[in-house]
Amino acid sequence: MNKGKMKKGKTNTFTRRDFLKGFGSGTLGVAITPKLLAQKAESIQTKAGEVPVYAKKQIKFTVNSKAYTKVVEPQETLLDVLRDKLSLTGAKKTCDRGECGGCTVLLDGNPIYSCMYLAIRADGTNIKTIEGMAKEGKLHPLQQAYIDKDAYQCGFCTPGFIMASEALLKKKSNPDLGEIKKGLSGNLCRCGNYTKIYQAVDQAAKAGRS
Amino acid sequence: MKEFKIAQPKSLDQVTSLLSQKNTDYALMAGGTDLLDEIKNKIIAPEVVIDLKSVPDLSTIKMDKTHVSIDAMTCVADLAENPIIRENFPVLVEAALSLASPQLRNVGTVGGNLCQRPRCWYYRDPDTICRKKGGSRCFALRGRNRYHAIFGGGMCYIVHPSDLAPALISLDAEITINGLEGKKNILRLEDFFTLPQNNVRKENVLEARQVLSEIRIPLPKNGSKSTYYKFKERGTWDFAVVSAAISGVISGGVFRDIKIVCGGLAPIPWRLKKAEDFIKGKNLTEEVIKQGAKEALTDARPLEENTYKMGLVEAVLYTAISSMI
Ligand SMILES: Cc1cc2nc3c(=O)[nH]c(=O)nc-3n(C[C@H](O)[C@H](O)[C@H](O)COP(=O)(O)OP(=O)(O)OC[C@H]3O[C@@H](n4cnc5c(N)ncnc54)[C@H](O)[C@@H]3O)c2cc1C
Ligand code: FES
Ligand code: FES
Numbered sequence: 001m002n003k004g005k006m007k008k009g010k011t012n013t014f015t016r017r018d019f020l021k022g023f024g025s026g027t028l029g030v031a032i033t034p035k036l037l038a039q040k041a042e043s044i045q046t047k048a049g050e051v052p053v054y055a056k057k058q059i060k061f062t063v064n065s066k067a068y069t070k071v072v073e074p075q076e077t078l079l080d081v082l083r084d085k086l087s088l089t090g091a092k093k094t095c096d097r098g099e100c101g102g103c104t105v106l107l108d109g110n111p112i113y114s115c116m117y118l119a120i121r122a123d124g125t126n127i128k129t130i131e132g133m134a135k136e137g138k139l140h141p142l143q144q145a146y147i148d149k150d151a152y153q154c155g156f157c158t159p160g161f162i163m164a165s166e167a168l169l170k171k172k173s174n175p176d177l178g179e180i181k182k183g184l185s186g187n188l189c190r191c192g193n194y195t196k197i198y199q200a201v202d203q204a205a206k207a208g209r210s
Numbered sequence: 211m212k213e214f215k216i217a218q219p220k221s222l223d224q225v226t227s228l229l230s231q232k233n234t235d236y237a238l239m240a241g242g243t244d245l246l247d248e249i250k251n252k253i254i255a256p257e258v259v260i261d262l263k264s265v266p267d268l269s270t271i272k273m274d275k276t277h278v279s280i281d282a283m284t285c286v287a288d289l290a291e292n293p294i295i296r297e298n299f300p301v302l303v304e305a306a307l308s309l310a311s312p313q314l315r316n317v318g319t320v321g322g323n324l325c326q327r328p329r330c331w332y333y334r335d336p337d338t339i340c341r342k343k344g345g346s347r348c349f350a351l352r353g354r355n356r357y358h359a360i361f362g363g364g365m366c367y368i369v370h371p372s373d374l375a376p377a378l379i380s381l382d383a384e385i386t387i388n389g390l391e392g393k394k395n396i397l398r399l400e401d402f403f404t405l406p407q408n409n410v411r412k413e414n415v416l417e418a419r420q421v422l423s424e425i426r427i428p429l430p431k432n433g434s435k436s437t438y439y440k441f442k443e444r445g446t447w448d449f450a451v452v453s454a455a456i457s458g459v460i461s462g463g464v465f466r467d468i469k470i471v472c473g474g475l476a477p478i479p480w481r482l483k484k485a486e487d488f489i490k491g492k493n494l495t496e497e498v499i500k501q502g503a504k505e506a507l508t509d510a511r512p513l514e515e516n517t518y519k520m521g522l523v524e525a526v527l528y529t530a531i532s533s534m535i
Contacts, residue, residue: 044228047223047227047390048221048224048226049220051218051228053215053216053217053218054218055215057216074215075211075212075214075249076211096250098243098247098313098314104313107316110287110316111313112317113243113317116243117242118216121261121263164313182312185311185447186447
């Protein structure tokens with residue numbers, strides 16, 4: 001199981017997340033490059049040919065337009081890899097059972113729960129997370145709309161909601177309220193902010209069309 | 211999550227060869243939306259997970275002169291959006307869109323939906339060893355059984371969680387099961403599911419060495435109509451409390467032919483044959499539909515907390531059928 005403590009000692013800006021991490025683990029992680037980790041496939045000889053079996057595998061994928069090569073273990077979810085190996089902590093680990101949507105990211109444009117998707121299967125895919133929404137210091141219209149409409153209280157569900165909203169608007173640029181509700185039906189907000197969330201999506205949709 | 215290795219086979223023959231190897235504990239993964247829950251909850255602990263996604267060409271939907279075929283690895287979202295399916299099988303589209311959430315439908319597959327394991331809270335509880343997990347009791351019988359079976363229980367009172375299965379059975383679907391060395395078995399989906407009295411550990415007849423590869427549905431006859439109605443407790447995603455898939459041929463306001471298959475009622479998708487027989491050929495009044503449901507319910511054996519499902523069956527049948535006329 002990955003411990004989520006490996007981080008190259010490079011940052012010069014100290015974020016709230018770094019503080020929490022340091023606080024939690026107590027020590028600084030040791031930098032380990034993927035190459036040090038053996039990842040040769042074993043294989044099982046079957047009557048129908050040799051089948052590769054991995055205890056670790058090097059995968060290549062794109063996250064927010066940036067290419068990554070990472071060694072992952074089969075039981076690591078995409079969420080764990082994003083959060084613990086790429087330090088992209090926008091997607092939240094909330095229920096870890098595919099029930100709440102806090103971990104929603106886009107995989108080749110489609111919203112998925114990254115907590116219920118093995119990272120090893122993301123090999124060759126294109127992932128988008130909340131960190132990839134703002135461009136050149138400017139918020140994405142959806143992010144702006146969530147702020148304008150006060151569409152969050154604690155904000156824990158917001159990254160997941162915004163990614164689900166992004167997927168919805170890519171498919172349907174002009175959704176009615178029913179369609180917005182359906183599009184966001186895989187996301188839960190414990191603070192119960194649904195009305196404002198729907199208004200935010202509506203605002204972003206209108207902004208996108210104007 | 212507990213560690214496991216992953217095998218990435220390139221053909222179904224490789225899958226079945228792997229499955230037939232002794233002394234390794236394998237688990238098949240399609241979308242993984244159910245399997246990962248089982249692993250995370252320590253219900254199963256496979257040494258090797260077989261990644262069905264690495265097998266190419268297992269997710270197309272095709273139509274020939276007589277049938278539509280759906281590959282097992284087709285994801286539920288693609289099923290619901292497919293023009294062939296939308297044109298011919300409304301019940302299947304409605305069932306697909308009723309299940310789980312957009313995120314899960316993008317990943318969960320049709321084959322995985324039919325082979326998914328039960329949602330009974332005793333079964334899903336890591337610390338409870340019920341009969342289905344090899345223990346000696348079904349805790350639902352005397353325990354909390356609000357969501358459990360009113361038909362077909364006895365050894366174990368789970369309800370089958372699949373929404374696609376009732377829809378597909380109502381459409382007379384068949385499935386292809388691949389065994390060792392390319393051996394294929396075709397059977398009616400209705401015969402795939404099996405009651406706890408036959409084997410309490412399983413919900414279907416799939417053997418350890420087999421994999422479900424394809425679902426085939428005969429093209430609808432003239433005048434065919436179909437619908438899926440799912441009663442759930444919340445507006446957002448949820449498993450069915452009671453659902454009904456209804457397919458048939460209607461003419462002159464009368465069902466010439468009708469199949470009613472329910473979810474949420476039994477350890478397998480449950481056909482209400484007595485209701486079908488009663489309703490067929492009669493003018494579809496409220497009394498006829500509700501009496502049909504009552505006839506079927508004479509066989510029901512509700513538990514302490516789920517008698518309410520009896521009334522729901524009537525209401526669900528009435529709502530579903532009256533939406534078709
Ligand atoms: C929050 C939540 C809500 C859900 N709601 C619903 C719902 O409303 N209705 C519903 O029907 N389901 C629901 N599901 C269950 C599940 O997500 C879906 O049924 C999905 O379609 C399962 O498909 P999968 O490909 O992810 O299956 P997997 O998890 O990959 O597999 C499920 C099981 O089937 C076996 N299997 C898979 N494919 C094959 C095959 N081709 N041959 C042989 N065995 C196979 C696996 O070994 C495993 O035991 C829900 C799940 C979650 C987590
Ligand atoms: S954390 Fe993934 S759905 Fe809740
Ligand atoms: S804003 Fe708190 S959970 Fe949604």
